[in-house]
Amino acid sequence: MSGSLTVIGLGPGNAAQVTPEALAAIEAGEDFFGYGPYVDRLNLRDDQRRHASDNREEISRAEAALMLAAKGGRVCVVSGGDAGVFAMAAAVCEAIEAGPAEWREIHFSVVPGITAMLAVAARVGAPLGHDFCAISLSDNLKPWELIEKRLIAAAEAGFVMAFYNPVSKARPHQLSRAFDVLRAHLPGSVTVVFGRAAGRPDERMRIEPLSNAHSDMADMATCIIVGSTETRLIERPGQAPLVYSPRSAGKI
Amino acid sequence: MSGSLTVIGLGPGNAAQVTPEALAAIEAGEDFFGYGPYVDRLNLRDDQRRHASDNREEISRAEAALMLAAKGGRVCVVSGGDAGVFAMAAAVCEAIEAGPAEWREIHFSVVPGITAMLAVAARVGAPLGHDFCAISLSDNLKPWELIEKRLIAAAEAGFVMAFYNPVSKARPHQLSRAFDVLRAHLPGSVTVVFGRAAGRPDERMRIEPLSNAHSDMADMATCIIVGSTETRLIERPGQAPLVYSPRSAGKI
Numbered sequence: 001m002s003g004s005l006t007v008i009g010l011g012p013g014n015a016a017q018v019t020p021e022a023l024a025a026i027e028a029g030e031d032f033f034g035y036g037p038y039v040d041r042l043n044l045r046d047d048q049r050r051h052a053s054d055n056r057e058e059i060s061r062a063e064a065a066l067m068l069a070a071k072g073g074r075v076c077v078v079s080g081g082d083a084g085v086f087a088m089a090a091a092v093c094e095a096i097e098a099g100p101a102e103w104r105e106i107h108f109s110v111v112p113g114i115t116a117m118l119a120v121a122a123r124v125g126a127p128l129g130h131d132f133c134a135i136s137l138s139d140n141l142k143p144w145e146l147i148e149k150r151l152i153a154a155a156e157a158g159f160v161m162a163f164y165n166p167v168s169k170a171r172p173h174q175l176s177r178a179f180d181v182l183r184a185h186l187p188g189s190v191t192v193v194f195g196r197a198a199g200r201p202d203e204r205m206r207i208e209p210l211s212n213a214h215s216d217m218a219d220m221a222t223c224i225i226v227g228s229t230e231t232r233l234i235e236r237p238g239q240a241p242l243v244y245s246p247r248s249a250g251k252i
Numbered sequence: 253m254s255g256s257l258t259v260i261g262l263g264p265g266n267a268a269q270v271t272p273e274a275l276a277a278i279e280a281g282e283d284f285f286g287y288g289p290y291v292d293r294l295n296l297r298d299d300q301r302r303h304a305s306d307n308r309e310e311i312s313r314a315e316a317a318l319m320l321a322a323k324g325g326r327v328c329v330v331s332g333g334d335a336g337v338f339a340m341a342a343a344v345c346e347a348i349e350a351g352p353a354e355w356r357e358i359h360f361s362v363v364p365g366i367t368a369m370l371a372v373a374a375r376v377g378a379p380l381g382h383d384f385c386a387i388s389l390s391d392n393l394k395p396w397e398l399i400e401k402r403l404i405a406a407a408e409a410g411f412v413m414a415f416y417n418p419v420s421k422a423r424p425h426q427l428s429r430a431f432d433v434l435r436a437h438l439p440g441s442v443t444v445v446f447g448r449a450a451g452r453p454d455e456r457m458r459i460e461p462l463s464n465a466h467s468d469m470a471d472m473a474t475c476i477i478v479g480s481t482e483t484r485l486i487e488r489p490g491q492a493p494l495v496y497s498p499r500s501a502g503k504i
Binding site: 009011014015016017018019020021024058082083084085086087089090091092093094096097104105107108109110111112113114115118119121122123125126127128129130131132133134135136141142143145146149150153154156157158159232234235236237238239242244245246247248249250 | 261263267268271272273276310335339341343346348349356359360362363364365366371373374375377378379382383384386393395397405408409411484486487488489490496498499500501502
């Protein structure tokens with residue numbers, strides 16, 4: 001008898017941004033898999049089991065969760081942000097496709113969450129107010145040339161961009177290279193938002209022109225939003241400036 | 253004395269996807285502006301005032317809300333989905349920039365929400381599991397040529413795409429044209445998800461290959477996700493297929 005596997009997005013880290021749907025799914029779960037800091041966010045009961053693992057073990061975590069669900073368990077896999085945006089939902093799908101036929105009988109569901117770029121955008125105004133894209137800057141799972149191709153395509157077509165996984169200890173140079181690529185295709189006046197830990201006590205929002213953007217301004221907890229040439233900055237007395245992308249674009 | 257203006261994202265329409273942060277902001281508000289069906293979702297108290305308006309009146313709605321906030325009111329503007337994704341946050345910022353200096357003194361904030369593409373993606377698997385973009389197909393506020401340019405750029409760079417505002421009575425032909433443009437740049441086997449009313453009682457998810465995608469499959473309540481050539485379909489016995497985009501992309 002197959003059980004269930006639910007991948008749950010916990011939002012950026014502020015309890016007020018966790019949906020009731022996510023809380024209900026946690027309440028109904030028996031076993032919880034995830035990267036340690038995400039599992040730590042759960043207030044589990046004594047009868048609920050915790051299976052925390054390292055950040056890099058996505059496929060083995062997915063397989064362990066699926067094995068338990070195939071035995072009839074009510075299994076949850078938790079992710080920060082949205083479960084489907086550079087997170088565990090895709091890893092579980094990969095494992096289902098590559099795994100035994102019985103894994104396809106598991107009742108699989110995904111609970112969406114507030115993904116980092118939405119939380120960061122909300123804190124500074126509305127930089128994602130028009131067409132935008134989301135790009136992971138990690139070249140662990142795709143060639144760097146493909147990332148550059150996407151950066152250039154997005155810049156030339158006027159998309160606002162949100163960068164996930166901008167830097168890590170193993171990848172200190174990618175973000176610098178990304179800014180260099182963008183500086184060759186966009187004016188230096190384009191607004192860049194470094195949104196760190198949105199909605200958490202250690203939140204920090206920093207706004208810089210692209211000409212001044214530097215990889216030191218980001219860490220692993222940062223989501224970066226690069227505006228388009230249409231993105232605007234509104235200065236305000238005694239308050240941080242607002243960054244927004246108008247609903248209209250181009251000449252019409 | 254300036255008041256406050258909070259733009260609140262109510263999510264796709266399922267009460268279980270409204271965040272506690274959004275509920276707290278509604279609780280604290282005095283006046284509520286928004287498109288009628290979104291204002292109708294609120295359970296307002298007798299002392300809270302309702303200012304519903306038509307879908308097309310975004311700037312006049314933003315101005316009315318700002319005028320009231322400038323007089324000291326605690327004003328809320330509500331949007332479906334996320335407030336910053338093709339929604340009211342950008343319209344309010346536009347009005348602030350164009351309006352009197354005193355509007356810049358208003359305490360302005362945005363409460364993020366679950367945007368349609370995340371809710372739709374969650375219902376079918378993880379189609380946004382890798383780099384993706386969001387494009388409004390409405391040419392009310394940008395030239396159609398720019399939309400085509402973005403569609404082609406996204407297709408050629410391998411982005412998954414989410415389409416907002418795919419059709420309306422005033423714009424019946426844009427979605428057909430968008431599919432024709434994509435068919436010239438992507439294989440017909442690419443997966444297209446028509447996600448209607450995700451999380452609501454009248455939800456309907458439909459999965460078609462691009463070769464078969466037709467504008468009749470969408471209405472105003474539909475968010476469309478067009479996969480990349482990497483996007484996979486997992487057939488399952490007795491359950492709808494899963495659609496997902498692997499975490500890896502390209503040759504590495």
